[in-house]
Amino acid sequence: MKTSNKDLLHKLPYLLICIMPLFLWACVSSTRITGTWKSPEATNQQYNKIVVAALTDNIRARETVENDIQAQLQRRGVAATKSIDIFPPTASSKSGPDVNLLIDRLKDDGYDGIMTVALIDEQTETRYVPGTYSYAPVTRFGWYGRFRGYYTYWYPTLYDPGYYTEDKVYFLETNLYDESTENLVWSAQSQSYSPSSLRNASEKLAEITVGRMAQDGLIR
Known part of the structure; x- marks a missing residue:
């Protein structure tokens, strides 16, 4: 089965996640x-x-x-x-x-x-060493209008500088x-x-x- 360019683009982030640790390990030591x-x-x-x-x-x-x-x-x-x-x-x-x-x-x-x-x-x-983002999804709606919803929506989005x-x-x-x-x-x-x-x-x-x-x- 042939893989289209569109499919490769969708898979690219996943492939980079798999390959990058190996590349970084080779560079580090x-x-x-x-x-x-x-x-x-x-x-x-x-x-x-x-x-x-x-x-x-x-x-x-x-x-x-x-x-x-x-x-x-x-x-x-x-x-x-x-x-x-x-x-x-x-x-x-x-x-x-x-x-x-x-x-x-x-x-x-x-x-x-x-x-x-x-x-x-x-x-x-x-x-x-560049920073990274990590995200834990929040499955609740109407998060923007009130402090409690806004806080619980954005807090799981973390940035490691x-x-x-x-x-x-x-x-x-x-x-x-x-x-x-x-x-x-x-x-x-x-x-x-x-x-x-x-x-x-x-x-x-x-x-x-x-x-x-x-x-x-x-x-x-």
Whole structure:
């Protein structure tokens, strides 16, 4: 059965009500890769034992990000280790572990790749959320002529005023280095728009990043 333009116009408000929440949810919270680069020298090599290092002095963020990436790598058969397990945070090492000690430790334990995650930029965006009307029908007549009728007719018509809100946009960079040469072999930049929580943003970042590494042939 064909649907006329008139029918579509009648259904348009209903369709918008169904679609708009999905559209707004996609705008409010999302994490995606915005660009990747792969070294021409890394055409055939796959990495099987990787240490994951989140470059932050925030212990909770470091552990969360490293946990999630480790889990995604292990699902693809990669032996992944968190840097926080090799070099736990201490009060005396504000700048992180000594890089030379880190490299020596990785060589001794047979790692072939080093994966880093760093927050490279943070921005704040202000957007306007428009107000909405809601209406509860009143099934009575002659409402205009008397106060009681007028009041009970208009009171159920409510207006929720609009407001301004701020969204956080985080820009992250994930790099994979070859342990033997210390050269950068792969890099990805990602953007996390107004994440609802560190947990959700970290899980999504790990999923899409490790998935792209597999797609680019760096891991199984």
